[in-house]
Amino acid sequence: LKGTLIGLAGIVLLAILFSPRAADGSRIFLQPGNLTDILRQVALIGIMALAMTYVILTAGIDLSVGSIMALATAVTAMRLTASPAGMGHVQAMVLAIGAALLVSAGAGALNGAVIAFVDVQPFIVTLASMIGIRGLAKWLTHNTNIDIGFGQDVAAHFASLFWQKAVVVGAFAVLAVIFGVALARTVFGRYVRAIGDNEKAARYTGLPIRSVKIWVYGLSGLLSGFAGVLYTAENHQGNPNAGVAYELDAIAAAVIGGARLAGGKGTIAGTIAGTLMIGVVTNMLRLNNVDSNVEMMVKAVIIVLAVAAQRQRGAE
Amino acid sequence: MKRIEYTVLAAALLAASCGTQPGGQPSQRQYLVAFSQCNNAEPYRAAQNALLTRLLAAAGDVKLVIADAQQDNARQVAQVETFIRQKPDLLIVAPNERAALTAVMGQAVEARIPTICLERDILQPNYTTYIHSDNRAIGRLAGQFIADQLIKKYGTAKGNVVQMRGLLGVEGEINRDAGAKEVFARYPGIHIVAEPVADWIQAKAKDRMTEVLRASPSIDVLYGHNDPMAVGAYLAAKELGRDQGILFVGVDGLGGEAGGIKKVMDGVLGATFVYPLCVDKAAEIGLKILHDPQFHPEKEYTLESTMVTAANAADLFKKL
Numbered sequence: 258l259k260g261t262l263i264g265l266a267g268i269v270l271l272a273i274l275f276s277p278r279a280a281d282g283s284r285i286f287l288q289p290g291n292l293t294d295i296l297r298q299v300a301l302i303g304i305m306a307l308a309m310t311y312v313i314l315t316a317g318i319d320l321s322v323g324s325i326m327a328l329a330t331a332v333t334a335m336r337l338t339a340s341p342a343g344m345g346h347v348q349a350m351v352l353a354i355g356a357a358l359l360v361s362a363g364a365g366a367l368n369g370a371v372i373a374f375v376d377v378q379p380f381i382v383t384l385a386s387m388i389g390i391r392g393l394a395k396w397l398t399h400n401t402n403i404d405i406g407f408g409q410d411v412a413a414h415f416a417s418l419f420w421q422k423a424v425v426v427g428a429f430a431v432l433a434v435i436f437g438v439a440l441a442r443t444v445f446g447r448y449v450r451a452i453g454d455n456e457k458a459a460r461y462t463g464l465p466i467r468s469v470k471i472w473v474y475g476l477s478g479l480l481s482g483f484a485g486v487l488y489t490a491e492n493h494q495g496n497p498n499a500g501v502a503y504e505l506d507a508i509a510a511a512v513i514g515g516a517r518l519a520g521g522k523g524t525i526a527g528t529i530a531g532t533l534m535i536g537v538v539t540n541m542l543r544l545n546n547v548d549s550n551v552e553m554m555v556k557a558v559i560i561v562l563a564v565a566a567q568r569q570r571g572a573e
Numbered sequence: 574m575k576r577i578e579y580t581v582l583a584a585a586l587l588a589a590s591c592g593t594q595p596g597g598q599p600s601q602r603q604y605l606v607a608f609s610q611c612n613n614a615e616p617y618r619a620a621q622n623a624l625l626t627r628l629l630a631a632a633g634d635v636k637l638v639i640a641d642a643q644q645d646n647a648r649q650v651a652q653v654e655t656f657i658r659q660k661p662d663l664l665i666v667a668p669n670e671r672a673a674l675t676a677v678m679g680q681a682v683e684a685r686i687p688t689i690c691l692e693r694d695i696l697q698p699n700y701t702t703y704i705h706s707d708n709r710a711i712g713r714l715a716g717q718f719i720a721d722q723l724i725k726k727y728g729t730a731k732g733n734v735v736q737m738r739g740l741l742g743v744e745g746e747i748n749r750d751a752g753a754k755e756v757f758a759r760y761p762g763i764h765i766v767a768e769p770v771a772d773w774i775q776a777k778a779k780d781r782m783t784e785v786l787r788a789s790p791s792i793d794v795l796y797g798h799n800d801p802m803a804v805g806a807y808l809a810a811k812e813l814g815r816d817q818g819i820l821f822v823g824v825d826g827l828g829g830e831a832g833g834i835k836k837v838m839d840g841v842l843g844a845t846f847v848y849p850l851c852v853d854k855a856a857e858i859g860l861k862i863l864h865d866p867q868f869h870p871e872k873e874y875t876l877e878s879t880m881v882t883a884a885n886a887a888d889l890f891k892k893l
Contacts, residue, residue, distance in 0.1 A: 271587050279660060291658045298651045400770060402742035404672040407697055420676065492646050493672035543655040546638040547590050555590050562582060
């Protein structure tokens with residue numbers, strides 16, 4: 258964790274150093290608007306990466322989070338735009354969000370159940386659901402976007418409410434605290450860490466491995482669904498093609514934050530630092546108008562270097 | 574290597590990539606024009622970038638930066654947000670999708686950045702001016718051309734048409750579809766036998782067309798909502814030995830070796846309809862905004878299309 262934090266601090270320092278200046282001579286990077294832009298831009302991936310950390314701790318992987326997010330955007334927008342006219346806005350929003358979260362958590366728990374009971378590798382199970390759930394989202398929507406307008410209807414109200422930076426960033430912060438405390442301070446958190454550390458030992462000790470796995474993947478689905486709800490508001494649309502490759506960003510955030518894919522090692526604080534690192538690097542390159550293709554290459558190198566630095570630390 | 578060395582390496586890399594921008598203040602006033610492009614991977618977009626770069630470079634006092642959103646709404650919103658922080662003298666946005674970009678372009682207008690909405694509309698008029706072509710009119714032109722060709726073939730307006738559709742929900746897709754269907758509705762003998770979606774992409778269109786060809790024994794016309802999709806469909810038909818019986822019609826009519834006009838000259842496409850790049854108008858209006866504080870652009874500029882057939886393709890090719 259210490260290595261990740263040093264890395265984050267270093268990148269922030271570089272971003273300040275290389276920040277172009279505004280007309281009044283101040284550094285654009287440090288403007289509150291820009292800093293909160295970064296937080297909002299990483300929030301969705303960050304939220305997914307929280308539960309991804311749990312999954313990785315159990316020596317698992319969840320490739321289906323981007324597809325589940327897309328499904329959630331579809332369900333949210335479909336429910337909102339199909340709300341009966343007489344229904345109160347609050348009730349309609351609760352129903353739409355509830356439906357999206359329920360479907361997402363259900364999809365995640367199904368992943369977990371297959372992994373726990375059929376004993377297929379998580380990579381394969383979630384690869385299958387990544388494909389299948391994307392198909393479900395496209396089928397439900399006939400592969401069209403469900404646009405949310407800017408009028409006075411419930412969908413527009415929903416968007417104007419959940420679009421706000423404070424809501425998005427606040428939700429990320431609250432979830433980060435909950436997931437951090439749950440991992441460090443609860444019995445459930447200890448089980449999650451124990452399973453990835455040594456599953457055989459955990460089984461002999463009589464830990465409820467199966468139910469923990471179902472919970473972990475269920476939570477991953479739930480948070481992906483919640484990210485989908487926020488995406489719907491932010492982009493004013495349900496989009497069955499949203500979130501492609503988001504699973505890789507979420508995994509990258511956790512890995513940069515020190516999570517070990519073999520399980521047993523990783524922290525929420527590290528994952529958050531990893532998420533912020535990606536966000537700051539992206540912002541820094543964009544403020545300097547670096548070609549977006551170069552941006553991808555730079556990110557690739559950052560990931561490898563971050564992990565190499567941690568590996569070195571582990572060996573020391 | 575030690576951890577510290579990795580860190581130094583990363584820092585050097587970042588510094589190098591950021592340091593590619595020339596520093597220092599130029600002697601005369603230099604204007605910053607920021608262009609948020611939705612997807613460089615489409616040839617139409619690449620042609621836009623090339624022409625805009627050329628026209629603004631000719632102006633001499635403009636620095637143009639282009640950000641590629643790679644067909645990702647969230648990425649484009651973030652890129653526009655970052656542009657707003659940089660306070661460019663002019664912002665041009667070619668939105669990936671209408672709903673997603675509406676709010677962030679409103680922020681640009683609020684920040685008093687002159688904002689040109691290019692080619693695709695958004696849900697609210699969050700722009701200084703909107704420069705576009707009329708896709709509905711292009712759809713009608715294409716539809717009428719197809720109907721006329723079928724009349725020529727059969728003596729009466731009948732036949733089977735396949736539509737290869739672009740990214741659903743986008744204005745261009747909606748209106749190139751609706752315009753053609755307005756015309757087809759007048760001819761009950763014309764049937765649309767399949768309307769696969771290929772998201773503007775040639776490779777996807779080839780796959781979708783292969784499936785359609787397997788399912789439909791008789792196809793007279795393929796109407797692609799852009800040229801690459803029409804070409805993709807042609808390649809699928811050629812592979813199955815069925816390209817001779819089918820008339821391929823596209824939209825976009827780009828110049829250059831890879832463009833649709835060349836495809837008409839080569840006999841791959843029966844016709845294409847020029848979809849104006851819009852950036853020539855954007856450069857003209859944009860430079861006026863930069864140089865003349867008294868200039869107030871119209872809220873909207875609509876640019877006309879041209880039909881390209883074997884008769885005029887060679888001439889147009891030379892001009893572009």
